[in-house]
Amino acid sequence: MDLSSINPLLLIATMIAASMPIFFAAIGELVAEKSGVLNLGVEGMMIIGAVCGFVAAVETGSPIAGVFAAMLAGAALSLLFGLLTQLLHANQVATGLALTLFGLGLSALIGQSYAGIKPPSFPQIGFGTLSELPVIGALLFGYDALVYASAVLVVAVWWFLGRSRGGLALRAVGENQDAAHALGYRVVAIRMGAIVFGGACAGVGGAYLSLLRVPQWTEGATAGAGWIALALVVFSSWKPFRVVLGAFLFGGVTLLQLNLQAVGAEINPVYLSMAPYLVTIVALAAISGTGRGAHLGAPGSLGKPFHASG
């Protein structure tokens, strides 16, 4: 086994890229769950984003248009979830599961004639000579626009939830829906907003997968990434920066195991492919299981149906 063929710099850069899809999906789901909505349809919204983004990019020739199409597609699917659960009071768990199945099926249908096509490649952001710098150049200035967007997004979500009035209202609705209603907050409207944001983010996560990570369309391309994103939200105790950490961990171990397989490590590849899922869950469970009050992250009204009474 020749470990020296693994370049650590390249590993870090690709690790970040590998973590992007579940990061986007998880940060969107985090906002939805903070408002008290448990949307188990992340996988479905991701794959719809993946296929719509792919199709739009191929048809228009613009990967940016693809990302926006993915955003819209994810948001549209989540809007369906919102209508069913918030206005028609359907059960959130069942609706979310149905959404995933629906998304997987619909994406297969849409993507039928697009298998094997190569999408237009994503433009790199030019930092000029900065990216030529040794080490730092590759570490800081060698990514696509979405990676930088993700950094902005996590800070924005953290600021919105923790510092803004709107974020406070959103957390209040998720924490105690009846009290928020009694104080005059519009529970359903706030939740719809959070659901649609979650859907748009999941769509982008999916597009990252089909346009950048593995630039092609294959049926079932998300391969459970949506479920990992859901678990990530719980194990990160609903904290945005911990979501980043968990996503990096998942991306890192995914790449490490691929590299280990490539260099012919004497570990059964079955175990290696399991590793990212296992390591992420174990590590995050360990983090969230320690420290006083760590379990308090869970929004008090998460998954509860809301009926305005009186």
Add this chain to the structure above:
Amino acid sequence: MTEFFEVGELSKAYPGVQANDRVSFSMDAGEIHALLGENGSGKSTLVKMIYGIVRPDSGRMTLLGQPHAPANPSVARSRGIAMVFQHFSLFNALTVAENIALGMHRPPRARRLDDQIRATGSNYGLPLNPNARVGDLSVGERQRVEIIRCLLQDPKLLIMDEPTSVLTPQETGILFATLRKLASEGTAILYISHKLEEIRDLCNNATILRAGRVVATCSPQEKSARELAEMMVGSSFSAPERPNSAFGEPLLEVRGISLRPGPTFGTPLKEVSFTVKRGEILGIAGIAGNGQDELVSTLSGEASVDSGDILVSGASLGRTSLESRRRLGLLVAPEERIGHAAAAEMNLVENAFLTGADRMELARFGIANWRKARKFAEAIIEKFDVRTTGAASYAGSLSGGNLQKFVIGREILQDPLVLVVNQPTWGVDAAAAAAIRQALLDLAASGSAVVAVSQDLDELIEISSSIAVLNNGSLSQPRPVANYTRDELGILMGGTHDIRLTAEESNDSA
């Protein structure tokens, strides 16, 4: 002259019930006005209409001569109406400052808000740390959060819905001092409570509701608590009598039980010991969250103790299951009526079966005998005057007081050796509460041992032979009721919760 606040002919109907029927009353500035009535008499509907949560079907309200018809609570708040809810409308995971900001019309920036909370707090003797998380506060402190949230908006009319049901006597004293100070500054206060003595102490006027109508208006100081209660109920009822009887042998012995706290805010039990004899009612006083739920679940068998032992009739229970404890005669009526004591989506027959199956022999070879179960349920309904359309109604459709009568009655009719009740009359109206207390006294007189866990000191003083106080997981030595003063009990319950009283305020509360 125009009144400060006036309600005229306000009506509101829900499907099947006329919640308010042409209700009228008026208030002056600086007046503390009591709203009295049994559960379901329409008090909450009335205040919800004033606060804009519910819209009236007909009628009008005027505030300072202007028509008042709020479309939602924020409109009501912007017009100077504030409300402290019975079930606190607080967010446990958020800080004090965040909770307060959520209830304000236009909150200032975080730093300024913190200063305002501290300033208002010290002005009214309600100190609070703005950055503390509400979930970590005591019940009394949580109420302070609600009150300060209202005060910061400079309210003209403050509505208080059963504010003292969870407070120690000392905390109640501080609350009253705050309310009197507010009233003297011109705020009108609409005060809802079941506690008639408090209303006589605090309020200038009272409006009494029965079945959605105003049945009387009076000055509570001029009436006795009994007269007020009879106006509410519409008939006279008898206060529970305590039969005199000597106690027999010990039926329940608890020896030094300890329990480590669980994952969710559990209070540890520390070496709790007590004995209850045949014919005795032991009252366990204390503010919620001091280990009551933990103690009751170790007795019921839902939690197993880390050390110590529980004996029924001299036999050690060890880790015996809930079912075998019931067979031995140790029955428990927990605090939460819905979800713990009864299943809302099941009917009364099924609910009667759930705890009565063994002792009432409602099942043979694992097959339920529904006819027998129905008879048992009907017996409970008849004997305990449970107002319902029949044994087939869902538990969730009963009012709180009626379901509580059913839950307590279900255990009493199983002829327990030892009965443990947790908050037996919480949120129950006066007449039903009196019936439940009488039933507990009768049970003890018939030779059972009763443990009554309650936050309501008056109740415990009324029914208990002796009282012990649970404070932060430790139980004080039980003493006969006659050997206590109310102040002593209050101090044992955790006293003032580190509130610094000024000399003037402590005079007020005395």
